Amino acid sequence: MKIVVCAKFVPDATADRRFRPEDNTVDRAGVDGLLSELDEYAVETALTVKEAAGDPGDTVVTVLTVGPEQAADAVKKGLQMGADAGVHVLDDAIHGSDAVATSLILAKALAKLEADLVVFGMGSTDGSMGVVPAMVSERLGLPAVTLGSDVTVDGQTVRIRRDGDTASDTIEGTLPLVLSVSDQANEPRYPSFKGIMAAKKKPVETWSLADLELSADQVGGSAAWTEVVEVTARPPRTAGTIVTDDDSGPAGSGAHQLVEFLSTNKFL
Amino acid sequence: MSNVLVLVDHTDGQVRKTTAELLTIARRLGDPVAVFVGDGVQDALPALGQYGATKVVALTNPELTQFLVAPKAEALQQVAAKVEPAAILISSNAEGKEIAARLAVKLESGLITDAVDVQEGAVTTQSVFAGNYTVQAKVTHGTPIITVKPNAATPEAAETSPEVEEFDVTISDAAKTARITDSKPREATGRPELTEAAIIVSGGRGTGGDFGPVEAFADSLGAAVGASRAAVDSGWYPHAYQVGQTGKTVSPQLYVAAGISGAIQHRAGMQTSKTIVAVNKDEEAPIFELVDFGVVGDLHKVLPAATEEVIKRKS
Numbered sequence: 001m002k003i004v005v006c007a008k009f010v011p012d013a014t015a016d017r018r019f020r021p022e023d024n025t026v027d028r029a030g031v032d033g034l035l036s037e038l039d040e041y042a043v044e045t046a047l048t049v050k051e052a053a054g055d056p057g058d059t060v061v062t063v064l065t066v067g068p069e070q071a072a073d074a075v076k077k078g079l080q081m082g083a084d085a086g087v088h089v090l091d092d093a094i095h096g097s098d099a100v101a102t103s104l105i106l107a108k109a110l111a112k113l114e115a116d117l118v119v120f121g122m123g124s125t126d127g128s129m130g131v132v133p134a135m136v137s138e139r140l141g142l143p144a145v146t147l148g149s150d151v152t153v154d155g156q157t158v159r160i161r162r163d164g165d166t167a168s169d170t171i172e173g174t175l176p177l178v179l180s181v182s183d184q185a186n187e188p189r190y191p192s193f194k195g196i197m198a199a200k201k202k203p204v205e206t207w208s209l210a211d212l213e214l215s216a217d218q219v220g221g222s223a224a225w226t227e228v229v230e231v232t233a234r235p236p237r238t239a240g241t242i243v244t245d246d247d248s249g250p251a252g253s254g255a256h257q258l259v260e261f262l263s264t265n266k267f268l
Numbered sequence: 269m270s271n272v273l274v275l276v277d278h279t280d281g282q283v284r285k286t287t288a289e290l291l292t293i294a295r296r297l298g299d300p301v302a303v304f305v306g307d308g309v310q311d312a313l314p315a316l317g318q319y320g321a322t323k324v325v326a327l328t329n330p331e332l333t334q335f336l337v338a339p340k341a342e343a344l345q346q347v348a349a350k351v352e353p354a355a356i357l358i359s360s361n362a363e364g365k366e367i368a369a370r371l372a373v374k375l376e377s378g379l380i381t382d383a384v385d386v387q388e389g390a391v392t393t394q395s396v397f398a399g400n401y402t403v404q405a406k407v408t409h410g411t412p413i414i415t416v417k418p419n420a421a422t423p424e425a426a427e428t429s430p431e432v433e434e435f436d437v438t439i440s441d442a443a444k445t446a447r448i449t450d451s452k453p454r455e456a457t458g459r460p461e462l463t464e465a466a467i468i469v470s471g472g473r474g475t476g477g478d479f480g481p482v483e484a485f486a487d488s489l490g491a492a493v494g495a496s497r498a499a500v501d502s503g504w505y506p507h508a509y510q511v512g513q514t515g516k517t518v519s520p521q522l523y524v525a526a527g528i529s530g531a532i533q534h535r536a537g538m539q540t541s542k543t544i545v546a547v548n549k550d551e552e553a554p555i556f557e558l559v560d561f562g563v564v565g566d567l568h569k570v571l572p573a574a575t576e577e578v579i580k581r582k583s
Contacts, residue, residue, distance in 0.1 A: 013398065013513070013532055013533075013536070014532055017397045017400070018397075018401075019401065024403075038514065098378070098379075099369075099372075099379065100372055100373065100378070100379065103373065122514070125513060126397070127396075128382075128396075128513070129365070129379075129381045129382070130362075130365055130381075131365055131366070131368065131369035131372075131379065131381060132369075133366075134337065134365075134366040134369035134370050135369045135370070135372065135373050137338075137370075138338075138341075138369070138370045138373040138374065139373060141442055142445075143338075143445035143446045144336065144338070144366075144446055145336065145446050146336070146362075146366060147362055149507070159449075162362075163506075163507060163508055164362060164363075164454075164508075165361065165362075165454070165461070165463075165508065166279065166453060166454055167451045167452060167453045167454055168451070168452045168454065169448050169450065169451045169452075170448070170449045170450035170451070171336060171446055171447065171448050171449065172446070172447055172449055173445055173446040173447070174445070177445075177446075182507075182514075183514045184507050224378075224408070225372075225376075225377060225378030225379070225407060225408055225409035225410060226378040226379065226380055226405055226406070226407050226408060226409075227405060227406055227407075227408045228403055228404070228405045229391065229404045229405055229406055230403070230404040231401055231402075231403050231404075232401065232402045232403075232404075233400065233401055234395075234399060234400050234401060234402055234539075234540075237544075237557070237558050237559075237560075240544075240556075240559040240560040240561050240562060241560070241561050241562070242551075242556055242559070242561075242562040242563075242564065243561075243562070243563055243564070244551070244563075244564040244565065245563055245564060245565025245566070245569065245570055253573065254547070254563035254564070254565040254570045254573075254574075255563075255569075255570045255571070255572075255573030255574035255576075255577060256573075256574075256577065257563070258545065258547070258561065258563050258570065258574050259574050259577045259578055259581065261545070261560075261561040262489075262522075262545075262578070263581065265522075265543060267467065267489065267521070267522050267543075268489075268578060268581055268582060
């Protein structure tokens with residue numbers, strides 16, 4: 001079986017994330033980046049499925065990323081966790097692609113890889129639209145079982161539990177298919193020292209748009225179907241009132257002052 | 269005026285508040301046409317008319333609800349082909365976003381998700397990077413497809429008496445591949461839905477696993493209950509109630525964080541709340557940088573006392 005994990009390289013959420021003033025796109029070069037945390041759950045799912053397979057040697061886990069040069073780090077992290085191979089789609093023309101164009105690139109690469117099982121995280125930690133798995137499924141004409149909190153692969157059947165707002169559903173589909181997993185699906189492993197050393201010898205291919213039979217005018221900022229008109233940094237919140245709860249009677253009571261605040265602001 | 273499609277969010281004909289918000293927004297862009305999938309359209313009709321639906325397109329094909337989103341996306345594509353809408357508005361929840369994603373590919377149209385506002389000309393506002401930036405965007409190709417977050421508008425009534433038009437759709441075999449084999453409804457808590465609530469009281473690590481004081485305070489205020497990732501990961505509260513980057517993003521009128529330190533992961537989910545209140549033992553907790561009002565103290569002491577006083581004042 002060929003399992004492909006689609007992984008995204010994102011600006012570190014704990015860093016000072018920002019936009020490029022010249023074209024209102026996410027600054028991916030000036031801010032430290034890493035494998036989107038939510039994609040670690042996808043890598044873990046792929047590795048678990050491989051390990052549970054009758055003959056794990058027959059299953060290959062490939063980490064696929066689309067992104068700038070530094071995005072190779074996202075592939076590397078996947079390999080260190082235990083994936084077998086990596087593919088990095090790298091082309092200057094990709095810069096500024098929206099979700100629809102990204103799904104086109106991924107779909108072409110997945111077709112070329114002849115993926116049986118495509119695994120995504122529930123969303124990226126930067127754009128966080130969470131729409132690319134559905135778009136890729138639509139493009140490839142494959143079933144999509146999404147947002148799995150519990151995943152079982154039983155022969156050709158993939159079954160997930162999805163915990164929604166109003167119900168917990170069991171959903172199943174047949175391979176080949178597109179799967180996305182939530183952060184409840186598992187506990188992603190840390191790369192071991194052995195894994196880190198082994199990753200250096202694993203094959204990583206770099207593909208251009210031409211390798212995917214795509215042209216530059218199908219992707220990137222000029223082909224985007226959406227446009228960011230304006231980006232505004234949110235003004236910092238003005239400092240609020242902070243009181244310390246003590247036992248000096250009603251005036252010092254945190255609860256009393258809290259309720260006073262709620263009452264003054266008409267929340268009662 | 270041109271038509272604007274609104275996909276109705278409902279449970280057996282009980283229309284959710286988000287639909288009233290979508291219809292209100294749709295009226296800024298054109299004439300709202302409500303698309304209703306499943307049973308119960310007659311029950312939904314008064315609510316849809318109250319908020320200005322000029323027409324209701326009813327889709328009752330049972331295949332629409334037996335499978336994951338793909339058939340609904342096909343159906344909407346067929347409705348769009350007939351109605352030729354100026355925009356398509358869908359609720360920004362897991363299902364809505366996936367329907368929108370498929371529709372964007374089918375209609376070769378731009379997609380914007382998680383709008384917190386939509387104004388004339390279909391210019392949207394989104395809150396990004398953990399609420400640190402506000403972005404305005406628009407669709408430049410095809411029919412604008414926009415998913416809208418709860419509380420993006422205050423529902424405004426505009427009474428109409430829409431007619432129901434049954435619409436027959438054809439679902440391809442390719443769309444009938446991800447089957448819902450079982451569905452266990454979540455137990456009702458009697459509290460407001462987290463993403464729609466005007467007030468939310470959330471508990472974190474500081475609860476020590478006891479959500480009693482958090483729930484009691486929430487109930488005194490008529491609020492929804494939320495939880496931080498730390499509390500959910502510890503198994504203290506179900507994941508469905510998690511507020512944060514990997515849970516729900518909320519933007520209520522009032523957000524009360526009890527025993528939550530305020531890590532970026534949590535802030536991403538609540539930073540755009542109108543008013544923020546925190547109770548935390550640690551005066552250094554980063555949550556205090558965000559608050560309008562903060563109490564440095566033990567939530568197990570402060571919340572029960574506050575609950576008692578709220579109940580007293582309300583009675």
